[in-house]
Amino acid sequence: MPRGDKSSYTDKQKRQAAHIEKSERDAGKSEKIAERIAWATVNKQDGGGKKSSSRKSH
Template identity: 60%
Template structure:
């Protein structure tokens, strides 16, 4: 088993890891590698074990879904060969506004979509 105790994981997380592990094993991945990949996937999707009083920011279900959707759109654009800078045009104004806010771009509230794209390109 990969490092660390799995005691703090929920049953749902443990079941998910088992299912992922079996899927990898069916594809011919060695058992220990399959298990490591499965737990890495569970950790990435759920943020690790069900810890009491954990620190850090907690995202709402809506915010998580929005992040997944945005990430999926960027991944699809990358698969089609669209460079990352061009993928900004594919994002909504709200998504661009959030990026501008996170990069602390001044004047963002009055910018149009194209102005936000240009400001984000400059800030990169």
């Protein structure tokens, strides 16, 4: 998967990133910075793209 490829993210994560990006743009950030902030926030909250369901929690 090339860098910047968002295909492994869920629809919910993509919607969250779009909402955050819009908020950052409204706050006066550039498009590039707003996108970086949005995806960094989604990654921090969820740990990245889709998770494997094979993990077991004890």
